Amino acid sequence: MAWQWFHRLGSPRWFYQNTGAWLPWLALASVLLLVLGAVWGLGFAPQDSKQGNSYRIIYIHVPAAFLALAGYYIMAISGAIGLIWKMKLSYLVMRAAAPIGAVLTFISLLTGAVWGKPTWGTYWVWDARITSMLILLFLYIGVIALSRAFVREQVADKACAVLALVGTVNIPIIYKSVDWWFTLHQPATIKLTESSSIDASMFYPLLTMIIGFYCFYAWTLLLHTRNLVLQREWRTSWAQQALRGEPLAAGK
């Protein structure tokens, strides 16, 4: 009994029917939190004494970087669940997570670059964290490219899961090695963000944004996964009903 929900989750139809009700709540929560956090961070949080107002980019840069990294693990874990329990739905979550993660990685890279210009006078430095994020973007692009290369979706699912798992094993090694490489080549003159203590008045809007980004991630992941479910179950009558907008009978 305890595992029933888990097996149910494996059924695309059950998933599609039961997640539809979550969407408006997730949408509401993420929009509210993101707007609140952005207004708070942009207008009401105090100015940073060293960096001036450009530091306000932190309120999107850090949450995006958080989710970009967490998203890779979510993708890899979904892939692993798919490989181990042969769960169709899990692969679809993995496939949906790849483009979302890539976009979030891109956001964190771009905001980091724009932030860099007023802070140390150049858009791009080969800072350890920026370089690691760039490699993370390449890892995401690799998974997306591989998923598009196969004609048979089932083969693509499994191949992407293996690649995502290999990437997961590599990420800590890549981070450590890039960190080491950076200390070797750059004396510690430039630092992106002092991770030292951050004042509460700056921290609470950041926390709001981080939670908002998590909600946003869950929302878009559901949206993308539901679409992939419909696309994959294209031939079934329930998927066609759902596409026509007809109510679905309570099913298995």
Added chain:
Amino acid sequence: MSSVDRPATAGPGFSALLRVELLLALRRGADIANPLLFFVTVLALLPLGVGPEPELLARMAPGMIWVVALLATMLSQESLFRSDFEDGSLEQLTLSPQPLYFAVLAKVAVHWLVTGLPLALLSPLLALMLNLPAGGYLCLFVSLLLGSGCLSLIGAVGAALTVSLRRAGLLMALIVMPLYVPVLIFGTGAVQAALDGYAYHVQLAVLAALLAAAAALAPLAAAGAIRISTDS
């Protein structure tokens, strides 16, 4: 002990496979020569591109030699499983009682013997042409020796994932390149340390550790990928 309940070890099958693969590789001479020629040709283009100043070339030599060695290894690996996939012997390997892990390991070992090892042996010559200071030679050689093993192992995963695709070359590069990052960093880091007169055994130890980890894990991932690719 009967052949059925034989424990899953490398056993005689491994050395037999190694011998066959090596023999096949040696018969196809071009497969050995091409990566080496690629290595030499690209590095010969470098001075034409950046100019012949010896100091500049010396500064770029470790990184360039490493990057081109990486490319040569990767490009030569696209065909690692290709012919076996096309004639069906890869599928037979997946059905054999011997674990696929050892079959992959044998193929990778042979690939390293005919690509990585010659690249490392050739590297002092190119270091000479690029004016690398004398202190870096030994370190460059040893780091390439260890590093190319890692590259072959990691590349095997990419080759196995893309073996069933028609034009896999660029896709494989896209997949595998980010995974090469640690090897490249510690390989060039070791040579740079040697040039600066520091001890470089730590970097070589890290490379050896990466090699050990890759030898344990990469064939597993590649074996899984082969099963997926041959399943279709």
Added chain:
Amino acid sequence: MEFQFAGLAEFLAMEGHGPYVWIAYGVTLVAMAALVLQPVWRRRQLQAELKRQERIRQRRQSAEKKRVAEPA
């Protein structure tokens, strides 16, 4: 907690850092909107494809009926 800027103009200028902050927020907004809109757009595509297939099936069925009703 109070508004940190004297007015709207100061808020937009951000003491010279305005362009950077607004570019970062603007691009983020566009990218996140794209993440939300892509599934909506894709769903429309799927719906259109379904309608097209149904039309083809109907046309084929009616042609079949006609052929049965009046044999050549």
